Amino acid sequence: MGVNLKDLIPDDAKIVIENMRVLKGKVIAIDAYNALYQFLAAIRQPDGTPLMDSQGRITSHLSGLFYRTINLVEEGLKTVYVFDGKPPELKARELERRRALKEESARKYEAAVEAGDLEAARRYAMMASKLTDEMVKEAKRLLDALGVPWVQAPAEGEAQAAYLAKKGDAYASASQDYDSLLFGSPRLIRNLTISGRRKLPRREEYVEVKPEMIELNTLLLKLSLTLENLIDVGILVGTDYNPEGFEGIGVKKAYQLVKTYGSIEKIPKALLKSSFEVDVLEIKKYFLQPPVTDSYKIEWREPDEKSVFEILVNEHDFSEDRVRNALERFTKAYKENIKGVQTGLGKWFVKPS
DNA sequence: CTTGGTGA
DNA sequence: TCACCAAGG
DSSP states (O other): OOOOOGGGSOGGGEEEOSOGGGGTTOEEEEEHHHHHHHHHHHSBOTTSOBOBOTTSOBOHHHHHHHHHHHHHHHTTOEEEEEEOOSOOGGGHHHHHHHHHHHHHHHHHHHHHHHHTOHHHHHHHHHHTOOOOHHHHHHHHHHHHHHTOOEEEOSSOHHHHHHHHHHHTSSSEEEOSSSHHHHTTOSEEEESSSSOEEEEOTTSSOEEEEOOEEEEHHHHHHHHTOOHHHHHHHHHHHOOTTSTTOOTTOOHHHHHHHHHHHSSGGGSOGGGOOOSSOOOHHHHHHHHHSOOOOOOOOOOOOOOOHHHHHIIIIIITOOOHHHHHHHHHHHHHHHHHHTTTTSSSSGGGGOOOO
């Protein structure tokens, strides 16, 4: 899942966001697939069963999206969600790999339920999570009702989110994956949609997770790399377009090779063994010039409370009280943090209450 | 993941 | 005020 640059990023290239105030008023382009998938995987009962409405339709992703968005807007962030379009042909092997992994996880889930192993059942249920077209459609409907903008990417959402940030239409992209950095996003925020205390997998231990920001320029400076160099390192360790990476090459060796030879093309072929034929230049070109679109409009509207109630309460059996409560908070936050401050002038004319 | 209740 | 816990759909 995504390029694993975790061990390449030096600590001094990360800015831990201790207080969300530093993001107040900032437009953040959130990788919708990444966020929804996290909600879908995480919001489950101890035995792995997701939240469902009376018709058996999964609602975990809607619950997560609803409450998380409200919390972010309450903190003053202007969220825009970026949805994936048609995946590039280059991604076919990775998608097949994920499909196979989910199939196997589904089998293991059944076995764990059979054996009465709750913990394993939950773990495999999370891994078997599949975000369907219907779920994505419902998420977009909910965002429309909330008046929260979303952008449809022609292909990779991470590329479109990076494009928004590059153009200045967003301050940063937000995802758990590092790919948007390779797509040139000037700032990446991680841990935005998972915050607070988090249970370590397979341990009775909790860690405090805080959002962190990685600035592309700072990262390149600290590593003495160009963006093309960074893409090369990514390709060497493996991306969604060459998930198997190269034999015996992790981040450390990849970094050294790129530093030594200057670019991936100049590394002696004998050093680059891969189980698949990889067109390195094609992948590199994809990161440098991915399909993106300019046809989007990022505008917030006052939430349409009736529609939100229709979707969450009437159609998906959410608790009326909770939705009313949350919407009250959201409308207040919208008025204080988004409405009237969109032009950057309006807020000075807000009548004191 | 989240909210909301509980008891120290 | 806070940590903890059950439940949410």
